[in-house]
Amino acid sequence: MRKPSWLQRVLDVARDQRLPRDAQALRFRVEQFGAIVQSLNPRALVFVDRDYARQWTARNGLAAPRWAEPEAEAGTRAKTQTRTRTRTRTRAETQTQTRAETRAETGTGTGTETETETPTRTGSPSATDSLTGITKRVLQKARALVRAVSPGTAATLDDNPITVAPLSAPLEAHLQLTNRCNAGCKGCYTGASPQGDNTSENREWQLAQWQRTIDELAAAGVFHVALGGGESAVLPWLGELADYCWQRGIVPNLTTSGLDGLPALLEIADRFGQINVSLDGLGDAYAAVRGFDGFARADAAIRALRQRKREIGINVVVTRSNFTQLDAIFAYAKKQRLSEVELLRFKPSGRGARGYDEVRCTDAQHRLFLPIVLAGAKRHRIRVKVDCSYTPMLAFHDPGPAVLAQLAVFGCTGGDFLIGAKAQGQLTACSFAAPPPPDNNGARPRVDELRSYWNRPDAFGVFRQWRNADEPCRSCTYLSVCRGGCRVVAAHAGTPAAPDPECPSVVRFRSSSR
């Protein structure tokens, strides 16, 4: 065998730095709307339509994907679910779409890329016809682009095929490996404690059970897991579990407080795709949010991890008290050369439910959230991510539903894009949600039995019922993107299925209705 050149060896080392383990391959999952392709470089999940999926598999020598539901039926289903805000289609548009769907179903495509294209491109056009066709095509593409990026464009369910039905499996699973933690943060959303969830009747799951879970998630087609707690860094088998995830084709990512288990974590840091350290403020602000002064330790952990790994970021729970410090936090992240800052909305869950109304951001802060975040990200040139519960605050500024959808910014995606699992293996819609009610046998669904629960019509309750939203969500152009906001916040306010009571648009609607 030919010996690799020095350049090849350097490139291999560089690539290994960026992508640990041998999970270089793209993964591909069939969905009703088409497919999801996982790219590891750049790191992204790409949602593609059926035509793209067919092309991609054909180009890569794979068998053609099959879909249980014909494309035309999928479209019909989407249209019947479309509410009153549906954009009015002209008859010509409808006919064009129907023809395009028919071609797609029968495999007789004629090069049409968007539903707005006219079906006049068959046959052998003359030079003039060809020129006209090209002009038409350019104009149509320009029109489609303008429509896609225009603020205020109606986001209908048939414009947004991703939302037609729940995915075939979650994109990621949030595994609470333990609920043991010595920190005792006053707003801890899991109510973690030094003894964790170990009781005389039930114990927290151990490595073998989580490995079985990874097997189940891999079989379902899950792309990522986010490992958390409690404090997972103290688990002696954490590195072994991360290795197991890679072996099964799943990217393991980790959240840690940085307060415990750091030496062991440094040894296995390269086994994770991304590690974020929870840092809810700088200096005294950290203590104000968490109830104890842990900033110096968390800061030391961030610096140590960053020396070992490039993909280190921070998670910041945004509260009334640290909201004004966001800019300083971005500056800190830039100074430490962190890869991202992830902003999390404070949730009324675990110990966070106590005194929630005093800790959560005010309506005025929610209205200012997006402009402040974008200005800070621009000023400090730092990548900022926000959690799904912030989608109403983004939509309030009307960036355009199509733009948000293009970035896969969706509101409550619990029980659809993501799932959670408690330390004893109970399956939940998200980490903040309570497990679904027990079945007739008194058993609750477990994460290592995900596939048997996922397709049940009543699975995850209100988390999948956002299409039946009340006003003002019902008429909101962002419903298919925002999905009514955070169910956990709505449940805390009294009605889990109700619109998110902290959405600025909901606040404005309710104040004007009085």
Next chain:
Amino acid sequence: MARRGKILAIKWGMNPNSSSLGVDVTFLIAGAAMIAMATPVVGALLRIRGQRQVNNALASTSRAGAVDNTADASSGSNDA
């Protein structure tokens, strides 16, 4: 000629946060036009890199072949 299809959405990055789904909003700084322009770039990258990476994967796994997981999630993903 077969239709090329289109990219519907791109979810950037990996989410380490074990409590919620993180999405990158930094692109909103650049504006909607930039987002629209990024899509074909990613499409091109997927097309270029896909062949090489899939070939690597095929060499190391016998699991190639598309499956239908829309009807039954138990059939799993199509690991290319």
